[in-house]
Amino acid sequence: MRFLGGCREVGRMGMLIDTGSEKFLWEYGISVQSGEKPIQPKINLDGVFVSHAHLDHSGLLPQLYRLGYDGPIYCEPATLDLLSILLRDSLKLQKREGGPLDYLMTDIKKLERNVRFLKAGEREDFTTSSVEFHHAGHIPGSVMPLLENGGKRILFTGDVKFMDTQLMGGAEKKLKGIDVLVSESTYSYTNHPNRKKLEDSLKKIVQETVYGGGICVIPSFAVGRTQELLIILHELGVPIYMDGMGIRATEAILRHPKSIRNHKILQKAFSRAHKVERGMDRDRIIESPCVILTTAGMLNGGPVVHYISRLYERPDCSLVLTGFQVPGTAGRTLIDTGKFVHEDLEVKPRMRMEFLDFSAHTDHDHLIEFYKKVKPKKILLIHGEKPEDFAKELRKQGFEAEAPKNGETVQVS
Ligand SMILES: [Zn+2]
Ligand SMILES: [Zn+2]
Known part of the structure; x- marks a missing residue:
């Protein structure tokens, strides 16, 4: 070998x-x-x-x-x-x-x-x-x-x-x-933290944010993480928006029912979620409290950059990182320095920031x-x-x- x-x-x-x-x-x-x-x-x-x-x-x-x-x-x-x-x-x-x-x-x-x-x-x-x-x-x-x-x-x-x-x-x-x-x-x-506890923490942050009138932005990897979070959050009854590649990845996964544990639940959760189809809709959806599941999971590009640029000054909103942040990515920089840096944007978000390690390893x-x-x-x-x-x-x-x-x-x- x-x-x-x-x-x-x-x-x-x-x-x-x-x-x-x-x-x-x-x-x-x-x-x-x-x-x-x-x-x-x-x-x-x-x-x-x-x-x-x-x-x-x-x-x-x-x-x-x-x-x-x-x-x-x-x-x-x-x-x-x-x-x-x-x-x-x-x-x-x-x-x-x-x-x-x-x-x-x-x-x-x-x-x-x-x-x-x-x-x-x-x-x-x-x-x-x-x-x-x-x-x-x-x-x-x-x-x-x-x-x-x-x-x-x-x-x-x-x-x-x-x-x-x-x-x-x-x-x-x-x-x-x-x-x-x-x-x-x-x-x-x-070793990873107990997953049930992670799920409960996530639900709590989402509820506190949305009931407090804010937007909970959850950058997540398109394949795997997006679908898992959708299943965990769909029963909370709060409006969930999906943006970016996670939408097409979920459609692809749903075409392979045996590749996941519970196809029916994911299908239900996905059909209930709102999909952001056009970039121009992004500013409209953040006018009222909701959850946004969006790419990129490590903040290096994708629609999440737009949401942060609009919401970073709002302490009633939250940003929840849910996966490993590779050194050199905007996500890792945010964890290490508290600053969000992407192209010509450099800001210190006042949003509530949380890191929950939902690892797939x-x-x-x-x-x-x-x-x-x-x-x-x-x-x-x-x-x-x-x-x-x-x-x-x-x-x-x-x-x-x-x-x-x-x-x-x-x-x-
Ligand atoms: Zn892998
Ligand atoms: Zn790998």
């Missing part, structure tokens, strides 16, 4: 697996903030597997077709639907920024034509290998690919969450006989619980800021664990 990116960092995933007779690429993503890319693989591949639609795992896939790759990409049906939205949006942003484009629309379309669906629980056989997908509980369509070759079994967690949330059922845990487990380690250094204790259950012979930690510390901790507990570096090759024997 050669690690092309995503080691000792969160972003630009890519792993090359050479079985001797086949070559597979697992993930091919981009670091969304920095634009950093994984090492470019040769395109003589027998198949490409993608665990879910987030761009750190998938954002460069169209480039493979630009480079001449002509083969299949395997993913869940919901992943393709979401990927189509995210890649088009990403291309639009690239064009706006004016730099060299990573790929063209024709490459996205070629990718879409070359996708072969593999659902959680299904297996694809190759000459000497097979790959099976297992449910990962992270976002709709997310899977853990398991490769088997010559009696060796390599499991990759992708991004994983074991606990049930309002939106997703937790990841599959009954996996046995794993030789190598390639594990994400985003939150390997900490698992945490320290649940990772260890999973390793104890699966008993892999070897654990390779990637997709984290400091996986080498976690590897050390795991070795003390008797696991064989390592944190490979980008460019490193690991022999599975």
Whole structure:
């Protein structure tokens, strides 16, 4: 296995697996903030597997077709639907920024034509290998690919969450006989707060704001978070507006009822929510108290910038961040300095500000619980800021664990 990116960092995933007779690429993503890319693989591949639609795992896939790759990409049906939205949006942003484009629309379309669906629980056989997908509980369509070759079994967690949330059922845990487990380690250094308590805190903030006559702005990631928040908030009976890419992402997810826990509830919540269709409606909706679920989740662009620019002086309004804020984003700057900085806007909002960490990743204790259950012979930690510390901790507990570096090759024997 050669690690092309995503080691000792969160972003630009890519792993090359050479079985001797086949070559597979697992993930091919981009670091969304920095634009950093994984090492470019040769395109003589027998198949490409993608665990879910987030761009750190998938954002460069169209480039493979630009480079001449002509083969299949395997993913869940919901992943393709979401990927189509995210890649088009990403291309639009690239064009706006004016730099060299990573790929063209024709490459996205070629990718879409070359996708072969593999659902959680299904297996694809190759000459000497097979790959099976297992449910990962992270976002709709997310899977853990398991490769088997010559009696060796390599499991990759992708991004994983074991606990049930309002939106997703937790990841599959009954996996046995794993030789190598390639594990994400985003939150390997900490545990998440109790989710029920987070949900209650969110409801309380929303009610206090709206009953106090204010607007509660909740920037949220389009895929996963928006839908979870919609389910949590729809029963409060307060007006909810959706703005930005979350609308189309929700429509896409609703086309795949089995990718979520409770399709009916999401459908009901979505049909009750008001959708902001035109930019000119934004100033009208903030004339009366309401909740606004909008992109971007890390405040670096999107309709949320407009809402903050209109409401920042109002202490009766609130701004609730609901996910991880990557260093360098406007969201992180706001948490660290209390200032909202975007292009030529620099303000110190007087709105009530809250940070509730609704993570779609698992945490320290649940990772260890999973390793104890699966008993892999070897654990390779990637997709984290400091996986080498976690590897050390795991070795003390008797696991064989390592944190490979980008460019490193690991022999599975
Ligand atoms: Zn993800
Ligand atoms: Zn990720």
